[in-house]
Amino acid sequence: MSEVILKNVRKVYPNSIEAVKDVSLTIEDKEFIVFVGPSGCGKSTLLRCIAGLEEVTSGEIIIGRQVVNDIHPKDRDIAMVFQNYALYPHMNVYNNIAFGLKTRGYSKDEIGARVLEAVKILGIEEYLKSKPRELSGGQRQRVAIGRAIVRHPKVFLFDEPLSNLDAKMRVSMRAEISRLHKTLGVTMIYVTHDQTEAMTMGDRIVVIDKGEIMQVSDPHTLYFKPENLFTGTFIGSPQMNIFSGAVTSGKFLSENLNFSFTKRIPDFQSAAVGVRPEDISLTSGNIEIKGRVELAESLGDVTFLHLNLNNQRVIVKTTLEKRFQINEEISIFPNIEKFHIFNLEDGKRIEF
Numbered sequence: 001m002s003e004v005i006l007k008n009v010r011k012v013y014p015n016s017i018e019a020v021k022d023v024s025l026t027i028e029d030k031e032f033i034v035f036v037g038p039s040g041c042g043k044s045t046l047l048r049c050i051a052g053l054e055e056v057t058s059g060e061i062i063i064g065r066q067v068v069n070d071i072h073p074k075d076r077d078i079a080m081v082f083q084n085y086a087l088y089p090h091m092n093v094y095n096n097i098a099f100g101l102k103t104r105g106y107s108k109d110e111i112g113a114r115v116l117e118a119v120k121i122l123g124i125e126e127y128l129k130s131k132p133r134e135l136s137g138g139q140r141q142r143v144a145i146g147r148a149i150v151r152h153p154k155v156f157l158f159d160e161p162l163s164n165l166d167a168k169m170r171v172s173m174r175a176e177i178s179r180l181h182k183t184l185g186v187t188m189i190y191v192t193h194d195q196t197e198a199m200t201m202g203d204r205i206v207v208i209d210k211g212e213i214m215q216v217s218d219p220h221t222l223y224f225k226p227e228n229l230f231t232g233t234f235i236g237s238p239q240m241n242i243f244s245g246a247v248t249s250g251k252f253l254s255e256n257l258n259f260s261f262t263k264r265i266p267d268f269q270s271a272a273v274g275v276r277p278e279d280i281s282l283t284s285g286n287i288e289i290k291g292r293v294e295l296a297e298s299l300g301d302v303t304f305l306h307l308n309l310n311n312q313r314v315i316v317k318t319t320l321e322k323r324f325q326i327n328e329e330i331s332i333f334p335n336i337e338k339f340h341i342f343n344l345e346d347g348k349r350i351e352f
């Protein structure tokens with residue numbers, strides 16, 4: 001069993017920064033879980049606490065039923081893959097991968113077998129004699145992952161492992177790490193600031209903001225039922241459009257968007273409607289708003305239309321094959337059935 005349990009974990013750095021605030025979470029055996037959040041939200045600190053590279057200020061970390069707070073990182077049965085691969089430049093691939101096992105005193109035969117198994121899984125057998133400088137970024141990252149694989153750890157920890165790769169390589173390594181997870185059948189904890197990476201890789205995603213968990217869900221739930229404004233706006237690109245206003249006597253009133261709820265809803269003095277760019281039609285709907293085109297970004301199959309509605313920027317994602325003129329006034333039709341409503345006093349989702 002390689003379940004990882006975090007119980008009220010808190011980390012305050014000596015400079016008084018509270019990087020992790022009372023985080024409790026159970027990561028299931030063999031799960032691929034992603035910690036995602038903006039830079040500085042505390043996701044790396046949390047990962048480093050699990051690895052034992054940082055001591056927790058309070059709380060408990062349990063790996064495979066054992067409390068590991070006082071256990072040295074190298075005895076925690078985990079392996080970590082970093083953003084900067086930290087390969088030894090003077091060693092070839094074989095020795096880079098074998099290094100950790102050598103220092104742990106494994107036999108030559110055992111090391112050979114494990115390295116061979118790892119390079120086969122990663123498809124880098126032919127580079128065993130190459131030095132890191134002779135490899136591409138993606139190959140170097142595979143070597144770094146190889147070093148983790150040979151340890152046969154209970155849990156793999158990844159700290160932004162793909163950030164140094166170009167966009168194309170990131171996409172292919174993303175798929176490779178997901179495949180690796182299935183092949184190895186182990187628990188993986190993966191840290192990224194990139195919500196696309198999180199959405200495509202995680203069985204579950206932990207959204208973190210300012211050291212606190214905002215939501216833990218599968219990607220689908222996170223996208224379609226964000227529990228709070230932070231998650232709603234953090235997940236999804238382009239970002240969800242937000243209309244701030246109030247709910248009064250069953251109506252939502254704001255500068256640009258006004259409508260009546262069909263179900264009973266209490267009053268909220270400060271509320272927001274979130275509408276994803278793809279949930280606004282340019283052809284028909286119950287609510288019509290006029291706006292001016294500021295920018296049309298065409299990606300070929302879709303266009304991101306940036307509109308100005310009385311100085312509010314709204315982005316519409318459309319597959320309409322139409323040329324939009326800058327400053328042209330057009331009608332948009334937000335789909336009321338896809339609205340997300342948030343109470344701005346506490347940021348929480350309002351069900352209606």
Ligand code: ADP
Pocket residue numbers: 013014015017018019037038039040041042043044045046
């Ligand atoms: P993230 O990985 O989400 O970018 P970090 O976990 O690196 O965030 O950092 C969380 C907060 O803790 C930030 O405010 C950061 O400045 C602070 N921090 C990180 N490492 C240290 C450290 N060693 N000493 C003091 N403060 C730190």
